[in-house]
Amino acid sequence: MSQPSRKISFRCRVMALGGFVALVLLAGCTTESKHQWLTVFFDGVPPLGATNAVAASTTVKPSPTNVVSQAQPPPPPPLPKSVIHPPYANRDCTACHESKFSQKMLGKPGEVCFNCHKELKQSLAASKLTHPPVGEGDCKSCHNPHQSLNKKLLVTKGNPLCLTCHDNPLAAGKFKHQAVEAGDCTDCHAAHAANFKGLLKKSAKETCAECHADLTAKKKVVHQPVADGECLECHKPHAGKIKGLLKKTVKETCAGCHDDIPAKSAKVIHQPVGDGDCLACHNPHATDKKALVKKSAPALCWDCHDNFLAPAKFKHDVVEDCFGCHKPHSSAAGKLLKKDLLKVCAECHDDKDLKAVKGHAGAEGKSCVVCHDPHIGKDKFLLKPSALDQQAGKEPAVAK
Ligand code: HEC
Ligand code: HEC
Ligand code: HEC
Ligand code: HEC
Ligand code: HEC
Ligand code: HEC
Ligand code: HEC
Ligand code: HEC
Ligand code: HEC
Ligand code: HEC
Ligand code: HEC
Ligand code: HEC
Ligand code: HEC
Incomplete structure (x- = not known):
């Protein structure tokens, strides 16, 4: 194969005329799409955001055995590192395309990827639930098959990736779960496939317990649905209109x-x-x-x-x-x-015993609380003021 420098000069000549037009057009393009086209036609185009020093050393020699990671120097910390898919870095275009000059894929979407990513295929088959875009082989809605500035070749980093297809679950109400606000969707959800309802990586019980185990830790009495991990019987996972994320x-x-x-x-x-x-x-x-x-x-x-x-001075024994x-x-x-x-x-209090009490003359059939306070009293018999007066021989206070 020709040296990269010679190839560039050859192509430059061929495209001298078209190149001028293309450059005028590219001037209006976004940096990313410009970069994508440049990398298609030229070797040695530096990854987006990389310095020239990085570009020189990440140039991949056209050897099929070359693994890009070997050619990479320690990354300059402040700059995002472009991740290059090994088959693309190795110019192994025909691992996926019909030929080097055709964008046509070798097979149905997804299948091409499974030729190499066999463990992913196996894990999908072994899982109860598959995320629909993954099941449909729509890998490129999340991954750039060639290269990306984001880890795992993702087209977008973090939650915005998920929000390209999903409504923001935080919009469901003004009470928002901090774990969703400050965290990643993939803290709880699997991107490809899972065995738990809602594509959860773990059961709902384990998912919530990861951060909230202290709610029940060392407690003697635990509410049964809580012990059973049925947090979602009462709570919404992301956001809601009711305080405490209640449904x-x-x-x-x-x-x-x-x-x-x-x-x-x-x-x-x-x-x-x-x-x-x-x-x-x-x-x-x-x-x-x-x-x-x-x-x-x-x-x-x-x-x-x-x-x-x-x-109180006197209290009913059992109050x-x-x-x-x-x-x-x-x-x-x-x-x-x-x-x-x-x-x-x-x-x-046994009726028989009460009958023997002196003060109970004429008390029969009356409610006890006519004379007694059920809780407390000024005397040991818990007599109400009116009954105390009667005791003291004043007017017959008690009438019912
Ligand atoms: C790992 C598989 C894979 C490899 C290797 C690969 N491609 Fe692609 N390429 C794809 C996929 C997937 C698409 C998107 C196809 C679609 O949009 O339907 C694509 C799209 C393209 C496109 C269309 C523009 C774009 O970027 O979307 C061009 C051009 C292209 N590839 C060129 C190449 C060249 C040249 C090579 C070798 C240097 C190469 N590809 C290697 C998978 C691959
Ligand atoms: C020719 C074999 C081959 C094909 C075909 C292939 N890959 Fe890869 N892919 C690799 C290798 C090798 C790696 C790096 C080792 C690893 O992580 O497994 C990799 C890594 C990845 C990674 C992880 C990158 C990282 O930073 O960890 C993603 C994502 C990926 N491939 C997606 C795809 C998608 C999507 C397709 C189909 C469009 C595809 N691959 C097709 C060989 C292939
Ligand atoms: C809905 C978005 C989405 C779709 C669709 C998708 N992926 Fe991924 N993929 C991800 C995310 C997110 C990660 C990173 C996972 C992580 O960091 O836990 C990932 C990681 C990977 C990895 C790296 C494996 C690893 O465990 O690190 C490979 C390989 C991969 N995906 C291949 C594919 C292939 C092949 C397809 C199509 C069949 C596909 N993905 C479809 C989002 C997606
Ligand atoms: C390319 C579009 C697309 C992207 C990107 C995407 N999803 Fe999905 N997702 C779907 C579709 C389609 C469904 C099925 C219909 C539905 O439930 O909305 C779905 C369903 C789900 C479900 C519900 C599964 C169920 O059983 O109820 C969860 C959870 C989910 N996605 C999480 C994510 C997360 C997390 C991300 C980011 C890593 C993500 N999605 C990115 C398209 C997408
Ligand atoms: C703290 C863990 C957690 C985080 C973080 C999280 N979710 Fe969820 N999500 C859940 C749980 C739990 C369910 C309900 C599962 C069930 O129904 O059993 C769920 C359900 C879903 C569903 C299914 C439909 C629905 O609304 O019930 C979608 C879609 C979804 N989540 C998307 C997302 C997206 C997008 C993000 C990131 C913005 C995200 N989730 C972040 C825990 C989480
Ligand atoms: C990654 C850690 C994490 C996970 C996983 C997690 N949470 Fe949270 N959750 C938090 C943090 C942080 C707060 C805010 C501080 C607090 O109230 O404890 C919070 C708050 C809450 C609140 C109170 C919200 C309010 O407004 O008062 C509820 C309810 C809640 N979480 C339920 C759940 C449920 C149900 C699950 C499982 C689906 C879960 N959490 C999983 C971290 C997490
Ligand atoms: C004024 C305080 C108070 C309020 C308000 C209250 N409870 Fe109770 N509840 C108690 C006490 C005290 C007990 C235990 C009684 C005992 O030890 O015999 C109890 C026991 C229970 C029990 C278990 C025994 C039984 O009676 O079935 C349940 C279930 C219960 N409450 C549910 C509720 C619900 C639901 C509400 C709201 C509609 C509620 N409680 C409101 C004080 C209260
Ligand atoms: C998903 C169903 C469910 C919901 C919702 C629920 N409970 Fe319970 N609760 C149970 C079950 C099951 C038991 C145990 C059996 C029983 O005593 O009835 C229980 C028992 C109790 C007990 C007695 C506990 C004991 O150890 O004696 C109290 C008190 C109680 N619940 C209060 C509440 C309160 C307050 C609410 C609302 C915040 C509530 N419950 C909502 C299912 C539920
Ligand atoms: C029976 C219904 C019910 C179940 C089941 C339940 N919760 Fe709650 N939770 C509540 C109620 C009611 C509140 C109080 C809401 C408020 O502040 O008005 C609450 C509040 C919370 C809070 C806020 C902080 C606190 O201590 O009050 C967190 C965190 C929380 N729940 C997490 C969980 C987790 C995790 C689970 C599962 C292990 C769970 N809840 C199961 C009813 C429930
Ligand atoms: C020995 C039985 C008994 C015990 C124990 C008892 N009460 Fe009462 N309580 C009563 C009776 C009987 C009444 C109704 C009195 C009446 O109608 O004049 C009452 C009435 C009340 C009233 C309503 C007062 C009003 O004027 O409407 C309250 C409040 C009250 N009790 C609280 C308590 C509290 C708190 C305790 C525990 C510290 C308690 N009681 C223990 C028997 C009892
Ligand atoms: C959350 C506040 C609250 C708590 C806690 C509470 N009460 Fe009450 N209670 C009230 C209110 C309000 C009333 C009605 C107004 C009044 O009579 O003071 C009431 C009335 C009563 C009555 C009279 C009912 C009637 O029909 O006249 C009794 C008896 C009573 N409470 C007993 C208790 C006992 C026993 C406890 C402790 C286990 C208790 N209360 C705890 C708020 C409460
Ligand atoms: C007409 C008012 C009145 C009524 C009604 C009444 N009592 Fe009494 N009770 C008294 C007086 C007065 C005493 C003090 C006895 C004494 O003088 O030695 C007393 C004393 C008692 C004593 C203490 C006896 C002892 O010797 O230690 C008990 C117990 C008692 N009453 C329970 C009851 C009960 C229960 C009821 C309802 C069935 C009731 N009383 C109805 C007026 C009444
Ligand atoms: C749960 C049991 C219980 C109930 C119910 C009860 N008592 Fe008592 N009462 C006692 C005990 C125990 C004493 C103190 C021992 C004794 O009988 O000498 C007592 C003592 C009294 C005394 C006398 C105080 C003394 O020191 O001798 C009066 C008066 C009294 N009770 C009235 C009532 C009235 C009125 C009611 C109904 C509202 C009532 N009691 C319900 C258990 C109870």
Whole structure:
């Protein structure tokens, strides 16, 4: 074969006339397309963005055994390095084209590439899902078959490559996932093929756990769908219109699986439960407390109710166990009581014993809370002020 310098001068002569016209035309072209044409017809055209020094040393000798990487010196760090596809660098045009002078491909798109990239063909066959452009052999929508300034011969770097065909998933709402905003689509997705729904490289569970394992780490109680890695039951992966990347409002999210809370037959619904503010009391993922509560009662209750225990002189023995008498969400009885007011005290206080109490003369049939406060009191019998007055012999305060 002729020396590169001679070839250039030969071609220059042939194209002296046409060359002038071409140069005028090329002057209007983008740098990249100019470069592409130059490299087609001339050897030794420096890669885009390279200095002359690099150009000289990346000139590939026309030997079929030459591997371009051997000819490359240590790359100058500040400049992007052009990646040249080895068969192209080796001038092995007929590995892909019918001849050196024809752009016609040797076979169907994709198949040509699989002649050499056999492991890729195998991995596609072994995968459950193939990205449609890959399955269709449309390699060139992502790769430049000759050379590129981007690694892996990609036509565009990073997320813009994916966005040439896909709508930007971050446009789905004002709440955006930082992992998508700051990361690469290929952190989570495979470009060619995968075994997991949505072309994920790993299962959804493993994908999310990679960065969010701390949500459940060392916690004693884990919400079942979270333990099962069903993050996408509640969350959107990229962006959404609802805070916390939720697919639906908190109320609708929880009701999706817990439609019995509040109970349909309930007479009384605890206000935050009715409002769907489940997160006022629960952590959606995991806690160290029973039933995923953020805090145990009664501390939990003091987030919204005045702490009536702190200033109390006398307390009902069992008052700290609020759920001994109340239900957290809803009830068929008033005041969120587990049972009717008349029955709730009888759970622990035997009727027979009460009859023997002096102060209970005439108390029968009356609600206990007419005379007693269920929580606290000024005396050890938890008598309400009116009952205390009656005790002291004043007017018959209690009427019901
Ligand atoms: C690895 C396979 C491969 C090799 C090797 C290869 N080409 Fe190509 N070439 C392609 C593909 C794929 C296209 C795009 C075809 C299409 O658009 O349908 C292409 C397109 C072209 C085009 C059209 C313009 C362009 O750049 O899109 C020219 C000209 C060309 N090749 C010349 C060459 C020459 C000359 C060589 C040898 C120095 C060569 N090719 C080596 C795969 C290859
Ligand atoms: C004649 C054999 C041959 C053919 C045909 C071929 N390749 Fe390659 N390709 C190679 C070799 C050799 C390498 C470098 C070693 C490696 O990474 O496997 C390579 C590397 C690549 C790389 C990775 C580049 C990098 O920087 O790591 C891509 C992407 C690629 N080829 C795409 C294609 C596409 C697309 C086609 C079809 C248009 C194709 N190849 C056809 C031989 C070939
Ligand atoms: C949707 C875009 C897209 C399409 C279509 C596509 N690729 Fe790729 N390819 C990529 C990306 C992105 C990478 C880099 C992957 C990475 O860095 O993890 C890559 C990497 C490669 C590599 C390097 C292998 C490696 O593991 O580093 C080869 C070879 C390759 N592609 C060949 C092909 C062939 C052949 C086709 C057509 C059958 C094709 N690609 C179609 C996006 C694509
Ligand atoms: C050449 C066009 C093209 C490019 C470039 C492209 N895709 Fe696709 N992609 C498609 C088509 C077509 C589909 C199938 C239709 C759909 O789901 O939108 C698809 C589907 C997908 C799916 C959904 C698969 C499923 O099972 O629901 C994901 C995820 C995906 N692409 C990710 C990517 C990523 C990541 C990139 C960048 C590395 C990328 N795509 C680049 C064309 C493209
Ligand atoms: C943090 C991981 C992650 C990142 C980063 C990411 N995705 Fe996804 N993507 C997912 C998950 C998870 C799904 C849902 C998979 C499923 O349905 O099971 C998904 C689904 C998709 C789908 C299928 C259709 C849909 O919207 O549900 C497309 C297309 C897609 N992603 C494109 C992209 C593109 C483009 C980028 C980069 C801009 C990107 N993704 C970045 C995790 C991610
Ligand atoms: C590459 C790391 C990474 C991966 C993988 C990842 N995330 Fe994230 N995610 C982040 C970062 C960083 C933040 C922002 C800081 C924070 O809130 O923890 C975030 C925030 C979130 C938020 C809160 C958003 C908000 O606005 O409050 C949710 C919900 C979320 N991720 C869900 C997921 C789900 C579901 C998956 C799996 C599909 C996942 N993440 C995978 C890194 C990641
Ligand atoms: C049962 C529904 C549900 C499931 C399943 C779920 N989440 Fe959440 N997640 C929520 C709710 C509700 C919020 C709070 C949203 C808000 O701030 O209003 C949240 C908030 C988050 C946040 C923001 C930071 C924080 O700690 O509150 C991250 C990160 C997060 N989830 C990641 C995940 C990951 C990862 C998974 C899977 C392991 C997952 N979620 C499973 C409902 C769920
Ligand atoms: C995808 C279905 C699903 C969604 C959505 C869901 N849960 Fe659950 N939840 C379950 C399952 C399954 C259990 C375990 C079985 C049971 O106790 O019903 C459970 C149990 C619970 C428990 C009891 C945990 C324990 O250890 O006793 C609480 C509390 C809870 N969920 C709260 C919520 C809240 C709050 C929301 C909304 C942020 C929510 N759940 C959304 C499925 C779901
Ligand atoms: C005022 C605080 C509070 C609110 C608001 C609240 N919960 Fe609870 N929830 C609790 C407490 C406390 C328990 C545990 C009761 C116990 O220990 O007996 C509980 C238990 C549960 C349980 C497991 C036991 C059961 O009763 O089935 C589920 C499921 C549950 N809550 C779901 C929800 C959902 C869904 C919402 C929103 C609609 C919600 N909670 C709102 C305090 C609350
Ligand atoms: C997120 C705020 C919030 C938390 C936490 C909360 N409550 Fe409430 N609760 C309310 C509101 C609001 C009302 C209705 C207005 C009122 O009566 O003060 C209410 C009313 C009640 C009622 C009266 C219901 C009726 O029908 O009159 C009881 C009983 C009650 N709460 C018990 C509890 C107990 C027990 C706890 C702790 C496990 C608790 N609450 C935690 C907000 C809360
Ligand atoms: C021994 C049973 C019992 C226990 C334990 C109990 N309560 Fe009550 N609670 C009642 C009864 C009975 C009423 C209704 C009183 C009435 O109607 O006068 C009530 C009423 C309430 C009310 C509504 C007050 C109003 O005026 O509407 C709140 C709030 C309340 N309890 C909170 C709590 C909290 C918080 C705890 C735990 C620290 C708790 N209760 C423990 C029996 C109990
Ligand atoms: C969960 C069990 C339980 C329930 C329900 C219960 N109590 Fe009690 N009560 C106790 C215990 C234990 C004591 C203290 C030991 C004793 O009986 O002497 C006590 C003591 C009392 C005392 C006397 C205080 C003392 O020191 O002798 C009164 C008054 C009282 N309870 C009223 C009520 C009323 C009114 C109700 C219904 C609103 C009620 N109790 C519901 C368990 C309960
Ligand atoms: C008419 C007012 C009144 C009604 C109604 C009433 N009590 Fe009492 N109760 C008292 C008085 C007054 C005492 C103090 C007894 C004494 O004088 O020794 C008392 C004392 C008690 C004691 C303490 C007994 C002891 O000796 O330690 C208990 C327990 C008690 N009541 C429970 C109840 C229960 C449960 C109910 C409802 C079934 C109820 N009371 C209804 C007025 C009433």
